[in-house]
Structure formats: structure tokens, C-alpha cells
Amino acid sequence: xxxxxxxxxxxxxxxxxxxxxxxxxxxxxxxxxxxxxxxxxxxxxxxxxxxxxxxxxxxxxxxxxxxxxxxxxxxxxxxxxxxxxxxxxxxxxxxxxxxxxxxxxxxx
Numbered sequence: 001x002x003x004x005x006x007x008x009x010x011x012x013x014x015x016x017x018x019x020x021x022x023x024x025x026x027x028x029x030x031x032x033x034x035x036x037x038x039x040x041x042x043x044x045x046x047x048x049x050x051x052x053x054x055x056x057x058x059x060x061x062x063x064x065x066x067x068x069x070x071x072x073x074x075x076x077x078x079x080x081x082x083x084x085x086x087x088x089x090x091x092x093x094x095x096x097x098x099x100x101x102x103x104x105x106x107x108x
Contacts, residue, residue, distance in 0.1 A: 043056070057079050
């Protein structure tokens with residue numbers, strides 16, 4: 001049985017489910033040309049690139065069940081061209097949920 005580690009958070013206009021599933025992690029690694037461990041470390045250390053945060057959020061939305069087109073629209077509206085201090089906590093929480101796992105956010 002496969003389980004998904006999810007993070008629930010308000011984003012834009014409502015609450016969403018975010019999940020960095022294995023396919024979404026593979027896509028994040030492909031887009032950033034960086035392994036997930038290095039991505040996590042650089043976000044925690046604050047040495048991330050500008051594109052990292054919106055991609056983490058977008059892929060987290062898709063992994064959580066949001067349609068790719070809707071995820072792109074939400075991220076374009078609420079994560080791009082916004083102060084990084086607004087989007088950083090969400091991106092970190094999405095990564096951290098997958099990194100550490102949270103028993104309350106694990107499901108089929």
C-alpha cells in the first residue's frame with residue numbers, strides 16, 4: 001500500500017492539500033537539475049533560487065490533487081512576483097512535510 005504525506009494550508013483564496021509525491025519530486029529534480037536532498041537543504045538554509053519556491057508550491061498542489069492548469073494559475077497569481085517572505089513558509093512546510101513526515105498528514 002502506498003501512502004501520501006500531505007500538507008494542508010491556506011493559499012490564495014482557500015485551503016488546499018499539498019503533496020510532494022514521488023513523481024512530483026522527480027519533476028522538481030528535473031526542473032531544478034538538483035536532487036531533493038540538496039533542494040531541501042538550500043531552502044532550509046535560505047540559499048534557494050528564485051524559481052524554487054513557486055515550483056515547490058505548484059508541484060505540491062498537483063501532487064495534492066489540484067489540476068495542473070489550476071495549480072499554474074494559482075502559483076502565477078499568488079506566488080510569483082510576491083515577496084519571498086510570503087511564499088517561503090509554505091514552500092518550506094510542503095518540503096518539510098515530505099522530509100519529516102507528519103502522522104496527521106499521511107493517507108492513502
